[in-house]
Amino acid sequence: MLRQRKRMSSDISIxxxxxxxxxxxxxxxxxxxxxxxxxxDVVVITPNWVNLSKPHxxxxxxxxxxxxxxxxxxxxxxxxKRIVIxxxxxxxxxxxxxxxxGYDQVIQSEGVEFVDLNEGPFITVPxxxxxxxxxxxxxxxxxxxxxxxxxxxxxxxxxxxSACIKNIALSWPPASIHGFPKKAxxxxxxxxxxxxxxxxxxxIDIAILSCNPVMIGTGPTKGLSRHTGLVICGTDPIxxxxxGARLLGFKPEAIQYLHLCDQLKMGxxxxxxxxxxxxxIPTAEERFSQAVYGEMLAVDKN
Numbered sequence: 001m002l003r004q005r006k007r008m009s010s011d012i013s014i015x016x017x018x019x020x021x022x023x024x025x026x027x028x029x030x031x032x033x034x035x036x037x038x039x040x041d042v043v044v045i046t047p048n049w050v051n052l053s054k055p056h057x058x059x060x061x062x063x064x065x066x067x068x069x070x071x072x073x074x075x076x077x078x079x080x081k082r083i084v085i086x087x088x089x090x091x092x093x094x095x096x097x098x099x100x101x102g103y104d105q106v107i108q109s110e111g112v113e114f115v116d117l118n119e120g121p122f123i124t125v126p127x128x129x130x131x132x133x134x135x136x137x138x139x140x141x142x143x144x145x146x147x148x149x150x151x152x153x154x155x156x157x158x159x160x161x162s163a164c165i166k167n168i169a170l171s172w173p174p175a176s177i178h179g180f181p182k183k184a185x186x187x188x189x190x191x192x193x194x195x196x197x198x199x200x201x202x203x204i205d206i207a208i209l210s211c212n213p214v215m216i217g218t219g220p221t222k223g224l225s226r227h228t229g230l231v232i233c234g235t236d237p238i239x240x241x242x243x244g245a246r247l248l249g250f251k252p253e254a255i256q257y258l259h260l261c262d263q264l265k266m267g268x269x270x271x272x273x274x275x276x277x278x279x280x281i282p283t284a285e286e287r288f289s290q291a292v293y294g295e296m297l298a299v300d301k302n
Contacts, residue, residue, distance in 0.1 A: 207237040
């Protein structure tokens with residue numbers, strides 16, 4: 001690990017609003033983001049730009065342009081030294097995804113930097129993983145003081161679920177070395193251990209997990225999109241992903257990378273140990289299940 005998270009406590013917010021932008025803003029306020037970002041910080045925002053298979057954000061494949069703009073504007077209001085949008089698409093070259101969805105217009109109009117993580121210059125990062133046991137990563141990692149992972153919650157055909165930790169784990173390794181879709185050097189041979197290893201070396205300071213929309217059935221691109229109005233924000237990405245898993249019906253031990261992160265004491269998976277504001281877990285589960293399945297189900301009610 002190059003550094004620790006900005007705040008080591010598990011501060012979580014669950015918000016509900018049909019306007020995704022407002023739900024994200026409320027969540028960031030609830031976890032006191034203003035105390036995490038200051039004038040000396042280099043803030044890197046990594047949005048989920050997986051590919052162009054379904055370029056409209058309503059599909060839940062990629063994050064929304066308007067919501068990304070709101071996150072940028074929110075961070076700009078805290079006046080950090082630098083703001084960088086940085087990601088590495090796994091399906092097509094990142095610039096194709098950026099222009100195909102319209103993110104380039106957001107970045108240009110907001111006047112922030114952009115770094116394609118699929119390209120260098122690189123540093124080499126050791127990983128507690130069988131194959132690969134190292135990876136090249138853009139040297140922006142060494143300059144980053146606050147990392148924000150912004151993604152949609154999805155069922156995933158290989159990783160069981162896709163959330164904030166996987167977003168970073170698969171965005172930062174460069175496709176120029178690992179290939180498209182980043183399988184050439186063995187990432188997918190032991191996918192869950194790779195995700196956990198990346199979580200260990202690339203700390204996420206602010207996790208934004210949107211379920212508005214969420215992708216169910218399968219993923220990361222071929223599932224069904226459902227709007228729930230829910231957004232989870234937090235200072236502990238393991239906790240944020242754990243709550244995302246609960247909404248999908250999984251305990252953390254059912255998601256191998258979360259189980260590994262828990263064993264390595266990288267974050268909190270016990271809901272009772274999280275500091276949760278906004279909606280409680282059972283209420284969030286009821287609203288999620290009603291929106292997705294048409295019936296209320298709160299598996300954590302008791």
